[in-house]
Amino acid sequence: MDSIYKPLSVLLVEDNKDHVNILRWIIGKVHSGIDVSHAEDAEAVMKSLGTRSASPLPDIILMDLNLPKVSGMELLKFIRRESHLRHIPVLMLSSSNRPEDVHEAYRHGANTFLNKAVIFDDFETTAHRIIEYWATIALLPR
Amino acid sequence: MPSSRSSKHTKKSPSAVQNTASRGDISRLKRVHAFFERLTGAALEDFHSEKPLLHTLHTFLSRTSRFIDAPAGAIYRVENKTVSLLGDVSYPDKLRIFAVKASLAASHVRSAVRSKRVHICTPREKAGLPATTIGKSRLVDSMIIHIPVIVHKEVVGVVEYIGAPIPDDKEYLALFCEKAAHQFALLLEVVKKRTGGMDNGPALQLLFDNMTDGVAVVRDLKILYINDGLRKLFGYTSVEELIGKNIKAIVAPEDRDRVLERSRNRFSGKQVPSRYEYKGIRKNGTVFDVEVVVNVIHHGGQPAVVAVLRDVTLRKAIEKELQHSEQMFRNVIDGILTVGDALVVTNLEGKVLQVNSEFERLTGIKKVDALGKEFPYAWLLDEEMSRYVLWIKELREKKSLRDFDIHWKHTEGKVTSVSMNTTLLYNALGRPVAMMNMARDITSRKGLEEQNRLQFDQLRVLYELSRTLTSLLRINEISEAVHRHLVQVLPFDSFYIDLYDEATGSVRNIICYDLVNNVRARIPSESVAASLKPGTGISKVIAARKSLLEFRKEGEHAGLEHPFGDKERRSMSLLYIPMFSKDKIIGVLSIQSYTANVYSETHVHLLESFGNLAAIALEKAKLYEETISKSLQLQNRNKELDDFTYVVSHDLKEPLITVEGYSRILLKEHIQEKNSAASEYIHSIIQSCARMKDLIDDLLTLSRVSRLSELMETVSLNDVLNEVLDDLRFSLQEKHISITTPGQYPSYYCNPTQIKLVFRNLISNAIKFNQSEHPFINILMEESERRILCSIQDNGIGIEKRFFDKIFIIFQCLNPEYEGSGAGLAIVKKIIELYQGQIWLESDTGKGTTFYFSLPK
Numbered sequence: 001m002d003s004i005y006k007p008l009s010v011l012l013v014e015d016n017k018d019h020v021n022i023l024r025w026i027i028g029k030v031h032s033g034i035d036v037s038h039a040e041d042a043e044a045v046m047k048s049l050g051t052r053s054a055s056p057l058p059d060i061i062l063m064d065l066n067l068p069k070v071s072g073m074e075l076l077k078f079i080r081r082e083s084h085l086r087h088i089p090v091l092m093l094s095s096s097n098r099p100e101d102v103h104e105a106y107r108h109g110a111n112t113f114l115n116k117a118v119i120f121d122d123f124e125t126t127a128h129r130i131i132e133y134w135a136t137i138a139l140l141p142r
Numbered sequence: 143m144p145s146s147r148s149s150k151h152t153k154k155s156p157s158a159v160q161n162t163a164s165r166g167d168i169s170r171l172k173r174v175h176a177f178f179e180r181l182t183g184a185a186l187e188d189f190h191s192e193k194p195l196l197h198t199l200h201t202f203l204s205r206t207s208r209f210i211d212a213p214a215g216a217i218y219r220v221e222n223k224t225v226s227l228l229g230d231v232s233y234p235d236k237l238r239i240f241a242v243k244a245s246l247a248a249s250h251v252r253s254a255v256r257s258k259r260v261h262i263c264t265p266r267e268k269a270g271l272p273a274t275t276i277g278k279s280r281l282v283d284s285m286i287i288h289i290p291v292i293v294h295k296e297v298v299g300v301v302e303y304i305g306a307p308i309p310d311d312k313e314y315l316a317l318f319c320e321k322a323a324h325q326f327a328l329l330l331e332v333v334k335k336r337t338g339g340m341d342n343g344p345a346l347q348l349l350f351d352n353m354t355d356g357v358a359v360v361r362d363l364k365i366l367y368i369n370d371g372l373r374k375l376f377g378y379t380s381v382e383e384l385i386g387k388n389i390k391a392i393v394a395p396e397d398r399d400r401v402l403e404r405s406r407n408r409f410s411g412k413q414v415p416s417r418y419e420y421k422g423i424r425k426n427g428t429v430f431d432v433e434v435v436v437n438v439i440h441h442g443g444q445p446a447v448v449a450v451l452r453d454v455t456l457r458k459a460i461e462k463e464l465q466h467s468e469q470m471f472r473n474v475i476d477g478i479l480t481v482g483d484a485l486v487v488t489n490l491e492g493k494v495l496q497v498n499s500e501f502e503r504l505t506g507i508k509k510v511d512a513l514g515k516e517f518p519y520a521w522l523l524d525e526e527m528s529r530y531v532l533w534i535k536e537l538r539e540k541k542s543l544r545d546f547d548i549h550w551k552h553t554e555g556k557v558t559s560v561s562m563n564t565t566l567l568y569n570a571l572g573r574p575v576a577m578m579n580m581a582r583d584i585t586s587r588k589g590l591e592e593q594n595r596l597q598f599d600q601l602r603v604l605y606e607l608s609r610t611l612t613s614l615l616r617i618n619e620i621s622e623a624v625h626r627h628l629v630q631v632l633p634f635d636s637f638y639i640d641l642y643d644e645a646t647g648s649v650r651n652i653i654c655y656d657l658v659n660n661v662r663a664r665i666p667s668e669s670v671a672a673s674l675k676p677g678t679g680i681s682k683v684i685a686a687r688k689s690l691l692e693f694r695k696e697g698e699h700a701g702l703e704h705p706f707g708d709k710e711r712r713s714m715s716l717l718y719i720p721m722f723s724k725d726k727i728i729g730v731l732s733i734q735s736y737t738a739n740v741y742s743e744t745h746v747h748l749l750e751s752f753g754n755l756a757a758i759a760l761e762k763a764k765l766y767e768e769t770i771s772k773s774l775q776l777q778n779r780n781k782e783l784d785d786f787t788y789v790v791s792h793d794l795k796e797p798l799i800t801v802e803g804y805s806r807i808l809l810k811e812h813i814q815e816k817n818s819a820a821s822e823y824i825h826s827i828i829q830s831c832a833r834m835k836d837l838i839d840d841l842l843t844l845s846r847v848s849r850l851s852e853l854m855e856t857v858s859l860n861d862v863l864n865e866v867l868d869d870l871r872f873s874l875q876e877k878h879i880s881i882t883t884p885g886q887y888p889s890y891y892c893n894p895t896q897i898k899l900v901f902r903n904l905i906s907n908a909i910k911f912n913q914s915e916h917p918f919i920n921i922l923m924e925e926s927e928r929r930i931l932c933s934i935q936d937n938g939i940g941i942e943k944r945f946f947d948k949i950f951i952i953f954q955c956l957n958p959e960y961e962g963s964g965a966g967l968a969i970v971k972k973i974i975e976l977y978q979g980q981i982w983l984e985s986d987t988g989k990g991t992t993f994y995f996s997l998p999k
Contacts, residue, residue, distance in 0.1 A: 016796060022803035066792060095795040096842075098788065116799050117835050 008135050009035040011058035013045055013075065014093070015068055019116070023062065023093075030131045042070035042078075052084050059138040060131070065094040065101060073104060080109040089134045170314045177209055178321045182328075202329060203231040203301070206322050210315075212287075212306035217326070218251055219299050225249040251300040254288035258297055260319040261288040264308065284308065289319050291326040301326055356451035363389050363405055366446060375432075375453055377424040379856055379889075390927065392451075394421035394429040408436065408447060419454065425856070426891040427999055431455045483597065484550075484560070484581040487567075490574060492517040492534070504560070504583060506553035521550045523557070533564075537577065541566050542602070544595070550581065559584050563598045568609060600631045604751055611759040615766045617641075620759045621653035624731070628752055633740055634733035635662065636713065639721075639756065640680055641729040648673050649680060649730075657736070680730045683718040687727065689746050690718040693739055714738040719749045721757035728757055728764075787845045794838050802831040840965030847896060847972055857894045859887035859923065859930070866901040873909050879917045888925040890997060896973045903966035904934045904993050911991075912938035929979070930997045937990035946983060970995075 010027060014020050024036050037058065039045045049057065061079065065072040072092060079085045089111040094101055097115040105113050112130055184201060199217065207215035216230035223246040246252055254261040263286040284305045291299035301322060309315050356372030358365055365387050373381050376392050384391060393401045397420040404414045422432035433454045436447050484504050487496035494515045502508060505521040518527055526548055537543050542565040551557045560581035567576040580598060607627040614620050621639050628637065636656040640649045650671035655662050674681045683690045694714050713734035721729045731753045735741070805827045813821050863883065867874070874881060890897065908919045920935040941949060950971045974981045974995050985991040 016800070018800040018804070019796075022800070022807065025803075025807050094792075095799060096791040098791065117795055 008033075008060070008138065009037065009056065009058045010131075011045070011061045012036055012038045013040075013042065013061065013063035013067065013072070014038070015040050015064065015066075019064070027131060030128055030135070034135070040068075042067050042072065042075035045075060046070070046078055049079075049085055050082070057085065058088065060089050060091065060134050062091045062093060065092055065105070073108060076105065076108050076110055089138055091130065091134060170311060171317055174314065174317050174321060178325060181205060181325060198329065200231060202325060206301075206325075207231060207303055207306075210287075210303060210306045210309075210318060212284075212303035214304040216302045216304075217299060218249075218302065220246065220251075220255050220297050223247070225251060225255075225300070251288050251302065254290045254300050255297045258290050258292060260290070260316075260323070262286070262315075263288075287319065289323045289326075291323055293327050299326065358384075358389075358392075358449045358451065359446050360389055360405070360449060361446040362409070363402065365389060365391075372451060375451060376422065377426055377428075383425075392422055394423040395928075397421045405447070422451070422453075425999075426854075431458045433457075484583070486512075486579040486581070488577050488579070490577065492577075494519075495576060500583075501581075504550050504552065504558050504581070520553075523549050523551060533562075534577075537564055537566065541574075544598070547584070563595075565598075565602060565605075567605065596631075600748055603627050603630045604748075604755070607752070608755050611755055614759060615763055617652055617760060617763045617767070620756065620763055624752060624756045625653065625655060628733070628749075632733060632745060632748065633735060633737075635736050636734045637662075638732045639729060639760075640732075641760070642674075642680075642684055642727055643671065644726060646671070646673075652729075679716055679718045679732065683720050683730050684727055687720060689720065689750060690716075691741055691746055692716040692718075695738070712736070715740040717741050717746065717749055719746075719753040721753045721760070723757050723761040728761060731756060783845065787842055791838060791842050795835060798831050798834055802828055805831070837965070840969070843899070844965055844969050844972060847899065847969055847976075854891060854893050856889050856891045857897075858889050859897070862894055862897050863887065863901055863921070866898055866905060869902065870905060870909065873906070877909060877912065877917055879909060879912065879919055881919045881921070883921045884923060887923050888930055890930060890999075892977065892997075896976070900970050900973050900995070901934075903970045907966060908934060908936035908938060908991070912936055914938065914990075928998060930999065931994065932996075933992055933994045935990065935992040940987040940989055940991055941983070941985040942987055943985070946985075950981075 008031075012020060012023055012027075014023065020038055024038075027034055027036055039048070042063075063072045063075060067075070076090055076092065079088065079090060090109070091112045091114055092105045092110040093114050093116055095116050097113070097118075102113050111134065114126075114130065118126065181202065184205075203215045203217060207213070214230065216227060219226045225246050246255060249255075251261075285308050287303045287306065289301045289303075290297045291301060356375040357367075357369040358372055359367040365384050368381055368384050370381065372392075373379075373384070376384070378384055389405065390398055390402070401420050404418070407414050416437065417433070417435045419431060419433050421429050423429050431454045433452045435450045484501040485496070485498040486494060486501060488494050494512050497507075497509050497512045499509075501512065505512075507521065517531075522530055530548065533543065533546050533548075542563075544563050546562040546564070548560060548562060549557050550560050561584050562579055562581045564577055564579045566574040567578055569575045578601075580601075604627075607623060610623050610627070611620060614623060624639065625637055628634070637653070638651060638655075639653045640651050642649050648671040651667040654665045654667055656665055657663075658665070674684065679690055679692065692715075694712070694716075714737055715735040717733050719731045720727045721731055731749065733749065805824045809821065809824050809828075813824070815821065867881065867883075905919065905921075909917075914937045916937075918937055920933075922933045922935075924931045950967050971981055974997070977997050979995055979997040981993065981995040983991055983993045
């Protein structure tokens with residue numbers, strides 16, 4: 001197991017600092033060796049990942065749907081448009097699971113839609129299962 | 143004739159074909175006409191002598207086949223991309239009946255169906271197709287014709303003629319095909335209207351199924367058979383749903399007594415109308431206008447009633463529209479009753495509908511005696527009858543005729559020379575409905591043709607305006623139309639319409655024309671209303687409730703008239719007309735002129751007629767605009783509600799997630815002792831968070847439930863209930879609850895998500911509030927004509943009577959021992975009320991509760 005997680009890096013896009021702390025803690029529970037970086041808004045992410053030479057790219061992106069200025073949905077579209085980012089699994093987070101949001105996120109290529117209210121309820125199993133799964137996928141040879 | 147043999151040649155120069163091929167064959171064309179006339183005659187005789195329709199079908203097929211020398215013919219029915227052979231005739235054999243279906247794509251008649259055109263195969267094109275029963279040698283110089291039968295723009299059948307020799311003359315063949323298609327379409331139309339011959343087997347049932355009208359066979363108020371048209375008309379999913387039912391099922395409650403009474407009377411042999419209208423009811427409960435035509439036939443050897451039903455909602459709406467235009471028409475007539483000419487309005491057949499007093503004076507015939515009179519009229523001279531007939535004939539082409547000099551005679555013998563002007567009057571659909579004849583006495587007043595023409599023009603313009611206004615709904619379009627028509631008949635320099643609001647006492651100008659540099663131009667109106675200024679023409683008219691005509695002398699200016707246009711010139715002649723709607727003044731119409739003494743009493747009357755027409759149209763437009771703005775408001779409010787619920791669901795939850803998340807981290811990482819007070823407190827915090835999230839979710843569900851906008855469909859309540867029970871199976875198993883449900887549930891037209899919520903909430907309550915040793919839930923459902931009644935019984939803790947109302951209020955949780963937000967029953971009640979149903983309960987504390995709810999159909 002150790003060897004799988006060691007090089008894994010996760011980018012967290014979330015404006016709520018408390019949620020960032022809690023999410024970091026949950027990811028830490030999955031494996032303490034996962035490298036978690038954090039951005040507060042979508043524009044910053046677009047800037048830093050936008051150029052092809054940007055490196056290193058994160059292995060997984062977890063982003064909140066409700067971000068200030070540019071929404072998570074826009075960022076998702078951006079990632080799916082850019083050929084050098086397209087392969088990165090994106091896990092969308094939201095505080096509700098409004099059907100319209102869930103459908104739209106999947107339509108634009110989200111890999112998972114997580115309801116924060118639910119993952120914090122039952123975080124050990126849910127978060128583990130989902131992050132573990134995508135971590136495994138992200139590390140498969142492309 | 144080589145030109146008609148080569149189709150390529152025909153296409154290149156059609157004129158050449160006409161010159162050579164068709165000219166010599168007029169006698170053949172005549173023969174086709176005569177043949178079909180005879181055929182129609184024979185068919186009509188068949189219908190009158192009540193012969194079975196199949197007999198007529200046979201006659202049609204065999205006689206037309208023989209006429210073009212085809213040894214065989216067949217008729218196919220086309221429906222839903224399938225083709226069925228209804229019958230064929232192989233001369234001189236009898237008709238055989240089939241009901242063999244094939245898909246359209248595989249059928250040899252598909253080209254005719256798809257193109258909706260006659261399709262002709264000649265032997266060369268036919269090579270490669272399977273051989274028919276007719277010998278090949280016969281086909282060498284012959285053809286196969288497929289003629290599509292089109293009813294209401296739909297191909298409903300194809301007539302096939304096999305082995306007819308190729309005629310020299312294409313026009314002859316085209317005429318035959320056109321006539322045959324028409325005759326078979328007529329036959330299918332007649333099938334719609336006539337229902338005798340139901341006993342003639344499956345072929346005719348197929349024909350009924352083809353009809354867009356609904357057909358039902360009824361005996362003893364019981365429905366024995368319906369066609370697909372009727373199923374669609376009343377919104378059922380399958381024909382079986384109605385068969386065996388009482389006819390009440392398709393009659394709205396308010397008309398049931400009347401329709402049932404009629405049906406009973408018909409069976410007991412009493413005279414009842416065979417065509418009438420009633421209110422029908424669809425499966426989903428909507429009511430609509432139905433026209434029904436009934437006939438008694440023999441079905442299975444016993445008398446039965448065949449009813450043909452049709453949705454006439456649209457026709458009713460048109461009738462209403464017509465009534466509206468009749469009102470306008472009456473206004474026009476009222477307007478001309480004051481003029482000096484004699485007036486005779488007749489229908490298109492010449493029956494007299496209206497005359498005026500000048501007519502009475504000239505002819506000595508009283509109005510009551512004149513009404514209803516038909517040609518030849520007593521007031522015409524015998525020697526002029528034929529001239530009069532020619533005049534009227536000319537009218538049909540020209541729509542309007544002028545200055546026809548003729549004589550009218552008085553009952554006492556005196557003869558008057560009159561000059562007549564006649565025009566056609568149209569209804570709102572643009573069909574001519576009446577003729578208006580105006581006759582001017584020219585013996586006493588010679589040389590007044592000019593005035594005659596003027597008055598005629600006034601009436602024509604007034605009448606044209608009334609027709610234009612029926613189709614306009616915007617205030618601006620209406621006032622422009624009034625101006626456009628008024629220009630043609632009245633002299634003025636400026637023109638205004640102001641709307642008056644009685645409630646606020648304010649006026650708002652909606653249109654203004656005035657001279658600017660000697661050209662009359664539209665001047666923009668203020669968009670806001672202003673309070674009524676005393677002393678103005680408008681305020682005088684509103685106070686006096688009648689028209690006002692003012693003349694001013696040179697140098698005398700009240701200075702109160704509309705300050706538009708050329709400021710230094712002042713109106714000298716001013717005419718104001720109040721516009722009434724149901725006794726209320728809704729506005730003032732005004733024309734003014736810079737010339738003194740322009741207007742007379744006649745002008746006042748004429749402008750009043752314009753005012754009446756404008757008032758009706760403006761009132762209608764006001765209602766229309768109000769409706770539009772209300773529905774926009776409603777849309778906006780719904781949008782706001784959507785935004786609100788979204789904000790609630792997101793923003794209220796965010797802080798909770800933080801509280802809960804940190805609490806869990808504390809619990810996991812920082813509190814070592816599992817049973818300490820701190821750990822207990824944090825557990826409480828986490829539980830409260832969960833409860834708060836549930837409350838928010840329920841609030842959200844409740845606000846979403848109010849919308850019926852999601853798709854409605856007919857679902858089996860069986861399926862709905864089974865899904866709910868499936869979702870709840872773990873809690874049912876956990877508490878060992880035995881559940882009983884009756885086997886069959888009715889179908890219901892609803893939004894399934896909502897009905898599922900009703901069952902889920904009621905059943906999960908029954909599970910939750912049950913501590914009995916042998917818990918059970920008993921679900922019952924009853925279907926009556928008007929509603930579905932459902933009950934859900936449990937042997938749980940029960941509810942005190944004084945709380946019966948309280949439990950349906952949101953977040954009223956009576957028993958703190960049990961989890962739950964208390965929104966469940968509020969959601970249930972809201973949904974039931976959306977369907978106009980009711981919910982109530984019976985309960986004994988400690989023994990159990992039964993919830994009942996009803997859903998109207």
